[in-house]
Each structure stands twice: as structure tokens, then as C-alpha cells.
Amino acid sequence: MTAKRILLVLVSLLIGALVALFLTFFERYERQLDRGWSAKAIRNPYLAAERFLDARGLETRRADNIAAVAGLSPQDTLYVASSSQVYNGERARELLDWIERGGNAVVVARRGTEGERDWLLEELGVTAETGSGDFFFTNPMRRFIGEEAEEYSGKSASELLREHNRKLREGENTDGETPEDSGADAAEPAAPEPPEDPDVDPSALVTLTSDSGHDYRLHFNPTTLLWHPTLDSEGASGDSDPAFWANMENETAGGDSDPVFWADMENETAGVPFIQFERGDGLLTLMADAGLWQSDRIGHFDHVFLLEQLASDGDFVFLTRPQFDSLPVLARRYAREFFGAGALALLAWLLLRSRRFGPRAAEPETARRSLLEHIAACGHYYWREDRCSALLARYRDSLLRRLGGDNASQKTRRRLCEQLNAATGLGETRITDSLWGQPPHSEEAFTERMRNLQQIEAVL
The missing domain is CATH 3.40.50 (Rossmann fold)
Incomplete structure (x- = not known):
């Protein structure tokens, strides 16, 4: 017989001996525990x-x-x-x-x-x-310690219980016996429980x-x-x-x-x-x-x-009068449904947020741009839409009407250029191009024309 088989036999014998000892000395008994009233009874x-x-x-x-x-x-x-x-x-x-x-x-x-x-x-x-x-039942402690409750009238329930427990520890009882007097009867069976009726x-x-x-x-x-x-x-x-x-x-x-x-x-x-x-x-x-x-x-x-x-x-x-449960009682009763519904709502929200179609859109700019950036953006927009020529033409026509130079002859134009040259310091060529020349084709030329027209308007 191998050592492994010998070990298995010994383990089996040990388990059998333990089971036999348990069945020999095991004694079943029942004890009733008072757990108080159930929630339904309350x-x-x-x-x-x-x-x-x-x-x-x-x-x-x-x-x-x-x-x-x-x-x-x-x-x-x-x-x-x-x-x-x-x-x-x-x-x-x-x-x-x-x-x-x-x-x-x-x-x-x-x-x-x-x-x-x-x-x-x-x-x-x-x-x-x-x-x-x-x-x-007016005195609630009367049910637990009997007529001794009347001796402590006027005291709180905690004080009453402490006093009663102190008397029990000192060996006092309702018959006035001392612990030595009652020691002879300690081995006697316990007295029957008091009757149910008070x-x-x-x-x-x-x-x-x-x-x-x-x-x-x-x-x-x-x-x-x-x-x-x-x-x-x-x-x-x-x-x-x-x-x-x-x-x-x-x-x-x-x-x-x-x-x-x-x-x-x-x-x-x-x-x-x-x-x-x-x-x-x-x-x-x-x-x-x-x-x-x-x-x-x-x-x-x-x-x-x-x-x-x-x-x-x-x-x-x-x-009977309806009695409503408190919030903690309702929370304990419906905690499973509450957290289950919350988990389902969270799952539905995650599924909704995780679904999208097409590329992700760029986040919009939240910072506000300055006034100069706004003017520059408007200018670039008008330039791309070819509206600067119309803007320049309207501005120039209004100045010519004030100067009386619209549909003027060459002699009248020369005289206006001399007068404006003396007043603004601009050359006659620049004044002529600004008032009667062709529209500019670059952003720099448009900006220079508008600056010249503003200087002419300033001396009127």
C-alpha cells in the first residue's frame, strides 16, 4: 500500500471519528427570542x-x-x-x-x-x-417593574430604570429579603411568569x-x-x-x-x-x-x-386614522427600485451622449473680439464681396456735391485741386486721383484713397 493511500485512509477515519463524536454529544434545543414588533405591526x-x-x-x-x-x-x-x-x-x-x-x-x-x-x-x-x-398604563414603566414605579413618580424613565437596576444589584427585592436570606432558595426552580393581565x-x-x-x-x-x-x-x-x-x-x-x-x-x-x-x-x-x-x-x-x-x-x-410612513422608512422600502431606476436613467443618458453622426463640430469661440478686430473683419468681408468700390463712389460723390465739382470742366477741376492742395498739403495728382480717378484694385490703394478723402472732408 502506498503512502498516499495510507494518508487517505487515516483522513477518512479521522473524519468518521469527528462525525461520531458530534452525533454523540450534539443536543438540539430551541429558544424563543423576542425581536419586538414587526414593521407591519407598528x-x-x-x-x-x-x-x-x-x-x-x-x-x-x-x-x-x-x-x-x-x-x-x-x-x-x-x-x-x-x-x-x-x-x-x-x-x-x-x-x-x-x-x-x-x-x-x-x-x-x-x-x-x-x-x-x-x-x-x-x-x-x-x-x-x-x-x-x-x-x-398611564405610567409606561409600570408594565415592566410593577408597582415599584409609583415610588419613583416624577422621575424620568432613564432615572427610574437606573434606580431599579441599582436595587437589583444590591440584592433588594419586594419582600425585603437580603441576599443571604434568599441564598438558600437560589437552587430552587424559577418562579412561574406573572399572569398576562396587569x-x-x-x-x-x-x-x-x-x-x-x-x-x-x-x-x-x-x-x-x-x-x-x-x-x-x-x-x-x-x-x-x-x-x-x-x-x-x-x-x-x-x-x-x-x-x-x-x-x-x-x-x-x-x-x-x-x-x-x-x-x-x-x-x-x-x-x-x-x-x-x-x-x-x-x-x-x-x-x-x-x-x-x-x-x-x-x-x-x-x-382608522391613516398613518403615513416616514421618509427613512420609505427610503429603505423603495431603495432597490430607486437605485435601479437611477442606474437605468444613467445608462440611457450615456447611450444618448455617446451617439453622434459625422465629424465632431468645432467648439464655438466663446471669447469676444475687440472693436478693431470687428472692424477689420467687416472690412475684409466688404472687400471680398466687392462692395468697397460702391462705398468709395458714394463717399466721393457726396464730397463732389459739396465742392461743386461733379460734372465739372477741366479748368474747374484744376482750380479745386489748387485750393485743396493749399488747404490739405496733398499733391494735385493725389487729389485728382481721389476725386475723379479710377477705383483702386488693392487693399492698400483703397485705404490710401479713403484717408485722402477724409482729409479733404476735414477742411470743408
């Missing part, structure tokens, strides 16, 4: 609600204007994220007409500024009042009872509450039947302007967070909390049960 706060309804077999879609009511069927459900989107009386009337034909609408009442009209609430006789504002005072919850006898709890934001005159006459606390739609027909009697059901909170007297109206064959639900079904709160308590009960058999249409 753009659409109702994404979790849409996916829940899709899982229940209901079609969901989004709309941007209350005018979408014209295209809804009586079996659909319309969720309006703010009553201000019903921006005039005509739109409010269209919405109520659709409800009377059997539509199901869920509207979040908005508490506007003083003097601002809410057309839908005016039609229903409902006003949005200011509540207590004691909401669990620790809210039961008096701040709304409890509804379904027709099957089960109690369902809801946590509304008490910052804004709803008020109707019926609540004043009936009593907003303790007079409404807690049964959830089970005894709606036995609720307050009255016209379409009176609510048929409302849910009250024990610790709130300014109003209620939830009112329902029957309009014709349809149902209108008013809520004071716009975040009940948003993705960060729909999983708490029984919020999703309320959404399922309010949804009808048709499509569920979300009418």
Missing part, C-alpha cells in the same frame, strides 16, 4: 385584532374615510376609531341610516376641545366627560355576564367617559343589568335616542365607558377607549371576547 395598531377576526372566519379590511359606509352591506361591522371622523351632519345621517337598515357600528367617542362639534354624539345626545384618569384594582374593571353565566372583565381607560341623560334618570351605577346582551330587551325603554345597554365602573361617577343604542334593525356601540383592541392591550382580560361578540357575520371594516 404601522397597523389593530393588526392583532385583524388576525384574530381572520382566524374566526371573518373578512377584515381597512377604510380611510367615513364615505365607505355607502359600500357596506347591512351584515357588515364598521369600527370607527374616532367619532371626529364623522365630520359633518350629512355623514352622521348616512351612518345612522345604514345602522337603521341593519348595520352594526362600533364608534370610539372623542372628547374634543371647547367649541368643537361632534356631529354623531349630538345626534345621540351623548357627551364625552373627563374621568378620573387613574389608568394602569394587577388592576377590581373596582376599576367592568364586569359583564354573558347568557351562559360566565363573567367577563374589561379594563377601560377612565380618562374619558360617556354621559347620556338616561343615565341621570336611571342612575349610572347599579341600575343597568349586568347581563351581557342577555337581557337587552328588558333595558331602558324609549325611542331610538335612548341607550338600551351600558356598562358602569364602580369607582367612576362621571359617566360610563360603554353605551349601546338600537337604531332600527341595527346596533350602535359607543366606547370611550380607543386602545381596547389595539395590539398592546387586546390580550389583556377579556377584551378579545368583547370584539368577537360585537362582530357580526359580514365583513369587519376598520376605519
Whole structure:
């Protein structure tokens, strides 16, 4: 066996041994990492609600204007994220007409500024009042460090986290145990994760009872509450039947302007967070909390049960405020198309500039010539076009008319030459050639003739 074959056998045995070791000691495990919300969930706060309804077999879609009511069927459900989107009386009337034909609408009442009209609430006789504002999610750090957040009220989030981390490093805990006290339990299994629902005072919850006898709890934001005159006459606390739609027909009697059901909170007297109206064959639900079904709160308590009960058999249409992506988000999303289009435009420009027909034209002169160069160029042009003789003849005829020498006799010409000779110093021969001689045939002779005529004109 050659050395080459021995080397190949040893390499094969080594590779086989490594594979056997890997298969012997390899252990597969899975770990779940929370990467935060996706870009789609950030753009659409109702994404979790849409996916829940899709899982229940209901079609969901989004709309941007209350005018979408014209295209809804009586079996659909319309969720309006703010009553201000019903921006005039005509739109409010269209919405109520659709409800009377059997539509199901869920509207979040908005508490506007003083003097601002809410057309839908005016039609229903409902006003949005200011509540207590004691909401669990008012302090955002409360979700992460629990009730300890109340100890640091007035501090910024960064200061609050630094203080909390310092206490953790020092070994402090909520039970007041020291690290030595808790060292004996260090080997014990970790405590189970806290429940999904936040620790809210039961008096701040709304409890509804379904027709099957089960109690369902809801946590509304008490910052804004709803008020109707019926609540004043009936009593907003303790007079409404807690049964959830089970005894709606036995609720307050009255016209379409009176609510048929409302849910009250024990610790709130300014109003209620939830009112329902029957309009014709349809149902209108008013809520004071716009975040009940948003993705960060729909999983708490029984919020999703309320959404399922309010949804009808048709499509569920979300009418929310349009949210536009920022410029950096759009740049990242369409960067490939942008640079691709730019590359194609550059290629087309290069192809256009690279094509030409015939020899390359000379670059035009950009510098301006002087006045003397301009006069010289004009003179050469007139000389080439044989216009100098006509120019000389016109100039000479005008001088002869002034001297009275046109068609003059020889005696008169001699007398004029003597007078001009005495005045200009030019010879009589040069004067005669300039005034009555033949046209010149060279540039130098033409220039001399014109100079002589200018001297004669100067003494006249």
C-alpha cells in the first residue's frame, strides 16, 4: 500500500471519528427570542385584532374615510376609531341610516376641545366627560417593574430604570429579603411568569355576564367617559343589568335616542365607558377607549371576547386614522427600485451622449473680439464681396456735391485741386486721383484713397 493511500485512509477515519463524536454529544434545543414588533405591526395598531377576526372566519379590511359606509352591506361591522371622523351632519345621517337598515357600528367617542362639534354624539345626545384618569398604563414603566414605579413618580424613565437596576444589584427585592436570606432558595426552580393581565384594582374593571353565566372583565381607560341623560334618570351605577346582551330587551325603554345597554365602573361617577343604542334593525356601540383592541392591550382580560361578540357575520371594516410612513422608512422600502431606476436613467443618458453622426463640430469661440478686430473683419468681408468700390463712389460723390465739382470742366477741376492742395498739403495728382480717378484694385490703394478723402472732408 502506498503512502498516499495510507494518508487517505487515516483522513477518512479521522473524519468518521469527528462525525461520531458530534452525533454523540450534539443536543438540539430551541429558544424563543423576542425581536419586538414587526414593521407591519407598528404601522397597523389593530393588526392583532385583524388576525384574530381572520382566524374566526371573518373578512377584515381597512377604510380611510367615513364615505365607505355607502359600500357596506347591512351584515357588515364598521369600527370607527374616532367619532371626529364623522365630520359633518350629512355623514352622521348616512351612518345612522345604514345602522337603521341593519348595520352594526362600533364608534370610539372623542372628547374634543371647547367649541368643537361632534356631529354623531349630538345626534345621540351623548357627551364625552373627563374621568378620573387613574389608568394602569398611564405610567409606561409600570408594565415592566410593577408597582415599584409609583415610588419613583416624577422621575424620568432613564432615572427610574437606573434606580431599579441599582436595587437589583444590591440584592433588594419586594419582600425585603437580603441576599443571604434568599441564598438558600437560589437552587430552587424559577418562579412561574406573572399572569398576562396587569394587577388592576377590581373596582376599576367592568364586569359583564354573558347568557351562559360566565363573567367577563374589561379594563377601560377612565380618562374619558360617556354621559347620556338616561343615565341621570336611571342612575349610572347599579341600575343597568349586568347581563351581557342577555337581557337587552328588558333595558331602558324609549325611542331610538335612548341607550338600551351600558356598562358602569364602580369607582367612576362621571359617566360610563360603554353605551349601546338600537337604531332600527341595527346596533350602535359607543366606547370611550380607543386602545381596547389595539395590539398592546387586546390580550389583556377579556377584551378579545368583547370584539368577537360585537362582530357580526359580514365583513369587519376598520376605519382608522391613516398613518403615513416616514421618509427613512420609505427610503429603505423603495431603495432597490430607486437605485435601479437611477442606474437605468444613467445608462440611457450615456447611450444618448455617446451617439453622434459625422465629424465632431468645432467648439464655438466663446471669447469676444475687440472693436478693431470687428472692424477689420467687416472690412475684409466688404472687400471680398466687392462692395468697397460702391462705398468709395458714394463717399466721393457726396464730397463732389459739396465742392461743386461733379460734372465739372477741366479748368474747374484744376482750380479745386489748387485750393485743396493749399488747404490739405496733398499733391494735385493725389487729389485728382481721389476725386475723379479710377477705383483702386488693392487693399492698400483703397485705404490710401479713403484717408485722402477724409482729409479733404476735414477742411470743408
